[in-house]
Amino acid sequence: MKRLKEIKAITAFILAVALISGVLNGCGSGDSSQTTAARNTGNESGTETEPASTANPDAQIVVDLVAEPVSTDPTHVTDINSMRILYLMYDRLVDWDTDGFNMIPSLAESWEMSDDALSYTFHLRKDAKFHDGSAVNAEAVVFSFERQLDENHEFAGTGPFPNAATYFANVTSVEALDDYTVKFTLNSPKSAFLAYLTTLTASIVSPDTIAANASDTSMCDAGSGVYSLDHWTKGVELALVRNDNYWGEKAKNGSVVFVPVTEGLVRATNLQTGQADIVADVDPDSIAAVEASGAKVEQQSTQHLWYVGLNCQKAPFDNELVRQAVNYAIDKEAIVNDILKGTGVVATQPLAPVTMGYDETIKGYDYDPEKAKELLAEAGYPDGFTVTYYVPESGSGMQSPVAMSTAIQGYLSDVGITCNMVKLEWGTFLNQISADSLDGIGKMDWDMFSNSLMNTSGDTDVYLPRFMSIDGIPKPNRMGYINEEATDLMREAAVETDSSKREELYKEANRLCVENPPVIYVDWGNQIAGVASGIGGFQLHPSQMMHLEKVTK
Amino acid sequence: MGKYLLKRIIGAFFVVIGISIIVFVAIRLAPGDPAEIMLGSYAQQDEVEKLREQMGLNRPIVMQYLFWLKDIVHLDFGTSITYHRPVLDVIVERLIPTIYLGAAALIIAVPFGLLFGSLSAIYRNKWVDKLLMSISFLGISIPVFWLGMISIIVFSLYLHIFPSSGMYSPGQTGFLNMLSHIVLPSFTLSLIPMSVIARMMKNSMLEVLNQDYIKTAQAKGCNGFQKIWRHAMRNSFVPIVTVLGVEMGYVIGGALVVENVFSWPGIGSLLLNAINTRDYPLIICGCCLLAVMYAVINLLMDIMYGIIDPRIKYE
Numbered sequence: 018m019k020r021l022k023e024i025k026a027i028t029a030f031i032l033a034v035a036l037i038s039g040v041l042n043g044c045g046s047g048d049s050s051q052t053t054a055a056r057n058t059g060n061e062s063g064t065e066t067e068p069a070s071t072a073n074p075d076a077q078i079v080v081d082l083v084a085e086p087v088s089t090d091p092t093h094v095t096d097i098n099s100m101r102i103l104y105l106m107y108d109r110l111v112d113w114d115t116d117g118f119n120m121i122p123s124l125a126e127s128w129e130m131s132d133d134a135l136s137y138t139f140h141l142r143k144d145a146k147f148h149d150g151s152a153v154n155a156e157a158v159v160f161s162f163e164r165q166l167d168e169n170h171e172f173a174g175t176g177p178f179p180n181a182a183t184y185f186a187n188v189t190s191v192e193a194l195d196d197y198t199v200k201f202t203l204n205s206p207k208s209a210f211l212a213y214l215t216t217l218t219a220s221i222v223s224p225d226t227i228a229a230n231a232s233d234t235s236m237c238d239a240g241s242g243v244y245s246l247d248h249w250t251k252g253v254e255l256a257l258v259r260n261d262n263y264w265g266e267k268a269k270n271g272s273v274v275f276v277p278v279t280e281g282l283v284r285a286t287n288l289q290t291g292q293a294d295i296v297a298d299v300d301p302d303s304i305a306a307v308e309a310s311g312a313k314v315e316q317q318s319t320q321h322l323w324y325v326g327l328n329c330q331k332a333p334f335d336n337e338l339v340r341q342a343v344n345y346a347i348d349k350e351a352i353v354n355d356i357l358k359g360t361g362v363v364a365t366q367p368l369a370p371v372t373m374g375y376d377e378t379i380k381g382y383d384y385d386p387e388k389a390k391e392l393l394a395e396a397g398y399p400d401g402f403t404v405t406y407y408v409p410e411s412g413s414g415m416q417s418p419v420a421m422s423t424a425i426q427g428y429l430s431d432v433g434i435t436c437n438m439v440k441l442e443w444g445t446f447l448n449q450i451s452a453d454s455l456d457g458i459g460k461m462d463w464d465m466f467s468n469s470l471m472n473t474s475g476d477t478d479v480y481l482p483r484f485m486s487i488d489g490i491p492k493p494n495r496m497g498y499i500n501e502e503a504t505d506l507m508r509e510a511a512v513e514t515d516s517s518k519r520e521e522l523y524k525e526a527n528r529l530c531v532e533n534p535p536v537i538y539v540d541w542g543n544q545i546a547g548v549a550s551g552i553g554g555f556q557l558h559p560s561q562m563m564h565l566e567k568v569t570k
Numbered sequence: 571m572g573k574y575l576l577k578r579i580i581g582a583f584f585v586v587i588g589i590s591i592i593v594f595v596a597i598r599l600a601p602g603d604p605a606e607i608m609l610g611s612y613a614q615q616d617e618v619e620k621l622r623e624q625m626g627l628n629r630p631i632v633m634q635y636l637f638w639l640k641d642i643v644h645l646d647f648g649t650s651i652t653y654h655r656p657v658l659d660v661i662v663e664r665l666i667p668t669i670y671l672g673a674a675a676l677i678i679a680v681p682f683g684l685l686f687g688s689l690s691a692i693y694r695n696k697w698v699d700k701l702l703m704s705i706s707f708l709g710i711s712i713p714v715f716w717l718g719m720i721s722i723i724v725f726s727l728y729l730h731i732f733p734s735s736g737m738y739s740p741g742q743t744g745f746l747n748m749l750s751h752i753v754l755p756s757f758t759l760s761l762i763p764m765s766v767i768a769r770m771m772k773n774s775m776l777e778v779l780n781q782d783y784i785k786t787a788q789a790k791g792c793n794g795f796q797k798i799w800r801h802a803m804r805n806s807f808v809p810i811v812t813v814l815g816v817e818m819g820y821v822i823g824g825a826l827v828v829e830n831v832f833s834w835p836g837i838g839s840l841l842l843n844a845i846n847t848r849d850y851p852l853i854i855c856g857c858c859l860l861a862v863m864y865a866v867i868n869l870l871m872d873i874m875y876g877i878i879d880p881r882i883k884y885e
Contacts, residue, residue, distance in 0.1 A: 084843070177621055233654065233656075235655050252834075252836070252840065276740055279833060279839070280831055283722060283831065283832070286727050286734045290733070292735070444607050445601040
């Protein structure tokens with residue numbers, strides 16, 4: 018009897034376990050891969066062998082980004098995740114083509130610049146409509162800019178607009194000449210003006226939608242782009258759907274869902290398990306595993322310089338020879354190959370290959386510790402010196418800051434320089450290296466720091482003068498680097514409207530900043546994306562935006 | 571009872587005020603401010619100043635706090651600097667997933683914790699006890715971050731049983747879909763509370779089993795299951811309730827790491843991001859809300875004592 022009872026109990030237990038695992042398994046397989054697959058290949062007839070010809074025009078593309086967007090109002094955002102999404106929802110007057118930094122018409126069909134380079138007239142296309150149905154016209158363009166630039170504008174309260182002053186401080190007026198013609202007037206020539214019009218800040222928004230959402234524009238869709246906003250479940254996903262009334266070439270897929278996934282390992286796993294079609298920023302350490310699973314890893318060199326800033330206002334780095342010496346002391350090749358696993362390109366100069374002014378004849382500083390020691394001795398530091406080295410623990414575009422900085426610390430100790438590395442959280446780091454007055458130099462009590470600088474607008478003017486000219490930011494520039502000759506060249510280039518002359522000026526300034534470096538040029542980080550097999554048409558762009566409308570599945 | 575409750579509620583009120591002051595001051599003592607972080611490392615100093623002014627950050631701290639209190643009285647909890655929206659909206663939509671996750675973790679942790687604890691006590695020093703206590707020891711010691719990663723690699727990447735991240739599959743909703751997504755994070759989150767409850771339960775039950783009344787019951791022929799269930803179990807619960815209150819706080823406030831690993835859209839990942847961007851209104855409101863929840867949970871737990879053990883009276 019007792020025996021029978023025991024058997025009964027054991028059988029019941031086994032059944033219960035089987036039942037529970039059955040239920041859980043059911044739920045597990047009921048998720049991503051199967052259902053989405055069924056949905057996305059709705060009209061196919063079992064021909065999996067030729068993904069290109071069976072591409073579904075209504076496919077849903079799942080994209081894992083590193084973080085959630087902060088707002089759907091393009092004037093609010095400063096982070097790459099938001100920008101990548103809003104780029105598809107909004108149009109600008111002009112844009113870059115899909116291959117690089119070649120300007121193409123967008124909402125403006127054509128434009129003219131006045132001879133004095135102080136005014137630009139844009140002729141808008143007449144067939145563009147906002148997602149809310151209203152027409153994209155001159156009034157909307159004026160509204161999009163005045164909202165940000167005129168403090169007394171009716172909707173100036175829909176800000177703050179963090180980038181407006183950076184790009185458009187010199188715009189004095191934006192007027193509608195007729196329904197489809199707009200004139201911008203500047204108070205000083207700015208050769209980068211058109212490039213600035215490609216930034217998210219210059220997106221054209223629907224006045225109707227902004228007015229209707231005036232109390233909170235951070236979740237509305239005021240765009241006219243190739244996709245419109247479908248839904249945004251906070252923290253979960255933001256979904257865009259194809260805009261079937263788009264004026265240009267329509268999207269080749271039905272919808273794009275952006276999912277925030279913070280951990281690199283989890284993004285890579287999502288790609289391998291089919292939970293994501295495209296993932297941003299694959300960690301260098303995950304690349305091998307992702308490729309082994311059949312997915313592709315796309316890489317492209319960017320204008321994202323990773324550098325070590327040196328305090329040019331304070332000994333020992335106020336000495337040009339010392340700054341050259343530390344450039345010779347670092348084996349950048351080894352950092353790129355071993356730490357970054359080849360996901361970067363050794364930087365030879367401040368300007369990246371895709372940027373105007375890049376000079377391929379400049380070979381930069383080789384790894385030459387002997388030369389570094391000689392230069393240090395010549396500068397009066399035969400026994401080296403001790404400095405403090407600020408390193409952010411993380412930060413947008415910082416690649417692997419701690420590992421890279423530790424390697425740099427090691428290379429510098431080989432030539433007799435002792436770096437006391439201080440690792441800081443990003444916000445603390447920014448505060449530590451920032452200057453607190455307009456003339457900056459007063460508070461520069463640091464020695465060296467690791468940082469990176471991305472050129473989002475594609476133009477040299479936002480980039481090179483920002484950190485190597487006396488007109489840089491914060492004034493004179495982050496490194497306190499005074500190079501009158503280079504500054505004059507950059508000032509001249511900023512107002513030069515002939516682009517070949519402009520390029521020569523930047524080339525010369527660029528060369529001067531290599532000969533007398535304010536920083537250690539380390540590498541240009543690649544942008545990296547993982548793409549699942551069966552996905553076609555994905556292409557990276559040097560601006561780091563993603564042309565997802567070309568993607569097929 | 572009523573007087574006791576009133577006293578506790580007033581106490582909790584001051585706790586929350588105190589926490590708001592501490593958080594308000596502490597976050598402003600941290601270097602860096604939202605304007606600086608928003609504009610990045612290459613911002614013009616006057617632009618930063620202008621943005622600071624728009625955000626009202628150039629007032630003295632005391633004034634900022636008083637303005638904040640004034641707004642709270644008017645039920646205006648402020649606007650998130652990062653999200654440009656009322657903080658309460660931002661927090662509430664993220665609080666719900668955290669509550670789901672916390673509840674799921676407790677649903678795993680409490681029954682299993684009690685079961686393992688009781689079994690360990692009953693089979694003291696036998697292999698069952700040793701095995702379960704080793705597991706609970708591991709459960710307390712394993713870093714949650716690591717466990718989360720390993721469970722993703724094993725259960726998502728290799729076994730394909732559960733999805734690796736998120737709350738729903740992209741483009742989908744529904745309870746069943748969420749259920750498959752909640753298994754890994756809730757299991758990961760439940761391990762610490764489960765282990766703590768198991769260890770507590772074991773000690774508590776051992777103590778009860780040594781009481782005279784259990785021996786009396788035994789002498790009267792009440793043995794085995796009946797002895798444990800009717801006489802020992804309920805009496806072992808009182809200290810567990812205390813632990814439960816603490817662990818509930820843990821699964822809500824401490825879910826941060828788990829939420830980050832599994833991209834769970836909860837309040838932990840929201841607050842972590844808020845700290846990184848120095849989103850002052852969001853940080854303060856989030857912390858105060860967690861403090862309120864913690865206070866409420868503890869109050870409920872105190873009331874629970876009375877229900878479990880009628881001998882406990884409130885003065």
